[in-house]
Amino acid sequence: MTNMSNTLIEIRNVSRIYYDTNGKPTEVLQNTSLDIRRGEFISFIGASGCGKTTLLRLIAGLDQPQGGTLSIEGQRITEPTFERGYVFQQAALFPWKTVEENIAFGLKARKLYKANKSRVQEYINLVGLTGFERAYPHEISGGMVQRAAIARALINEPKVLLLDEPLGALDAFTRVDLQDTLRRIWQQTGITIALVTHDVDEAIYLSDRIAIMTARPGRISEIIDVNITGERDRNDDQFILIRKKALEKLHLAGEVFRDIRGLGEAI
Amino acid sequence: MSKNNQYWKPQSVAWFFAALGSLFTALVVGRYVPNVQPVNSDYYLATLGIVIFGLLALWVLSVFVKWNLRERLYHSSQLIFAIGILLTVWDLLSTKSGTLQLPFFPGPPQIIEVIVNERGTLLVSSLYSLRLFFVGLISGIALGIVTGVLIGWSRQWNYWLFPIIKLTGVIPSVAWIPIAIVIFPTSFVAGVFLITIASWFSIAFMVAQGILATPKAYYEVARTLGASNRYLLFHVAIPNTVPNIFTGIATATGLSFLTLVVSEMVGAKAGLGWYINWARAWAAYDKVYASIVIMGIAFSVILAVITLFKNYFLRWQRGIVK
Numbered sequence: 001m002t003n004m005s006n007t008l009i010e011i012r013n014v015s016r017i018y019y020d021t022n023g024k025p026t027e028v029l030q031n032t033s034l035d036i037r038r039g040e041f042i043s044f045i046g047a048s049g050c051g052k053t054t055l056l057r058l059i060a061g062l063d064q065p066q067g068g069t070l071s072i073e074g075q076r077i078t079e080p081t082f083e084r085g086y087v088f089q090q091a092a093l094f095p096w097k098t099v100e101e102n103i104a105f106g107l108k109a110r111k112l113y114k115a116n117k118s119r120v121q122e123y124i125n126l127v128g129l130t131g132f133e134r135a136y137p138h139e140i141s142g143g144m145v146q147r148a149a150i151a152r153a154l155i156n157e158p159k160v161l162l163l164d165e166p167l168g169a170l171d172a173f174t175r176v177d178l179q180d181t182l183r184r185i186w187q188q189t190g191i192t193i194a195l196v197t198h199d200v201d202e203a204i205y206l207s208d209r210i211a212i213m214t215a216r217p218g219r220i221s222e223i224i225d226v227n228i229t230g231e232r233d234r235n236d237d238q239f240i241l242i243r244k245k246a247l248e249k250l251h252l253a254g255e256v257f258r259d260i261r262g263l264g265e266a267i
Numbered sequence: 268m269s270k271n272n273q274y275w276k277p278q279s280v281a282w283f284f285a286a287l288g289s290l291f292t293a294l295v296v297g298r299y300v301p302n303v304q305p306v307n308s309d310y311y312l313a314t315l316g317i318v319i320f321g322l323l324a325l326w327v328l329s330v331f332v333k334w335n336l337r338e339r340l341y342h343s344s345q346l347i348f349a350i351g352i353l354l355t356v357w358d359l360l361s362t363k364s365g366t367l368q369l370p371f372f373p374g375p376p377q378i379i380e381v382i383v384n385e386r387g388t389l390l391v392s393s394l395y396s397l398r399l400f401f402v403g404l405i406s407g408i409a410l411g412i413v414t415g416v417l418i419g420w421s422r423q424w425n426y427w428l429f430p431i432i433k434l435t436g437v438i439p440s441v442a443w444i445p446i447a448i449v450i451f452p453t454s455f456v457a458g459v460f461l462i463t464i465a466s467w468f469s470i471a472f473m474v475a476q477g478i479l480a481t482p483k484a485y486y487e488v489a490r491t492l493g494a495s496n497r498y499l500l501f502h503v504a505i506p507n508t509v510p511n512i513f514t515g516i517a518t519a520t521g522l523s524f525l526t527l528v529v530s531e532m533v534g535a536k537a538g539l540g541w542y543i544n545w546a547r548a549w550a551a552y553d554k555v556y557a558s559i560v561i562m563g564i565a566f567s568v569i570l571a572v573i574t575l576f577k578n579y580f581l582r583w584q585r586g587i588v589k
Contacts, residue, residue: 060491062487062490062491079490080487080490080491081491081493082491082492082493084491085491085492086487086488086491088484088487088488090484092488094485094503094506094507095583095584096506096507096509096583097506097583098583105489105492105494105502106492106493108502109489109492109493109494109495109498109502110493136582136583136585138583138584152492153491153492156492156493
């Protein structure tokens, strides 16, 4: 039974090619395979253009691969559903709805709102937005907007939460604050989380595993296990060691990229 | 501070009393300078008196209520001051000296007098016009929203309906007057038709644009939250288009005022447009001015009501848009 297995999402030999206006192809994702385990926190990190957002969109079902398959609990992923919550970097909330109404969106769309009204407040409290229920998105800070967006995805109790650089546009203090919130939510709910980021420390602080990606063609070049026991401290020896390793791998990925390009130009 | 941005004129009691003084000057001139033209100034003087008294009452009231009443009064003071001077000069040039000649340029006392004397006819005419206006505008809004949503949401409707909207939308609705009069049984129905098409196209156009311009990210996020296609339309696309709906309604309202008056002047047997035409035929220009004043007031009230609706529906924009 796939349901009992440790693997939640199977990504098998997936490739995705985009064509520009001249019909010139760019392989944003090449022959990529990965298993996402149930309950883990996995991060995708890499330079822009490495296909990390594309991969996340494929998992969500917002985009379709040209080759390969993606499945969740043995079921092919063909379209987006509430079971795979997605948090975008920008345009996250509906501006015409209050925080409360935004968070209730999923329940209302699925006609579960009337029976589960109290859940809205629960999730508002979970992300720390108590007292801002009636505020409109433009009245609250960027960090609070992302908190609301996370609560809005979580209220559906999805099997996986897909985070597409949700903290990318925030200042350093807000970002650290939200990282703590994310870690707490992950620990409290036991949900599987996949995060796209370009911040190495963020990835190490939050993840069980970090997938390092390279660009053109985009693929996963390395997976780093984050084996830090207990609380994570950004200045801890283990943390620094993993950061060094990750930066080396990222740097290496960049070198390979540069070499290939240089070769291409030479030919 | 936003309050000071909104009421930026000097918050001075001196300007307020200067405004009262200028209105009072108009009152004194109206009362004590002898009339050259045969006009009864009583109603005009009474109106001025009521306005002065009302402003004073509001000023006293502003001590007790919040709601920026005093700031508003002071902000308007310079404007009221100018109006007082304008009325005084106008009165002197017309009623008091005859420099502006009758019947074409009556003074303010005469216009007020006509409004009071003709109040019955003006009221009935206004009600006729308002009925025609609202039936026409509301059906135009309803049709405009429905067709706009269809065009914006569905490729088929877009293909068949959008060219029609684009083509007929550029034709001023008053061009249909000769046809409308022949086709429809009564001038009322013809008027409704004209106002409807005047408002329909501008609203449909704006709504279609709004639906088409809904950010893809909103649809995507809604789909990952479990929204069906139908839910996307009613809870993402249409709410996102509400600002456009109101832009369309604003345009449509202006066009409807125009169409209303023109169609009443041409075909109708009632309404303010008809009244203007009828007064002109009798060379009763004071009545023409009177109905213009009434129109100004009535149309301003209508716009204010629409603004109230708009502010309510777009309350989420407060602070984003200036």
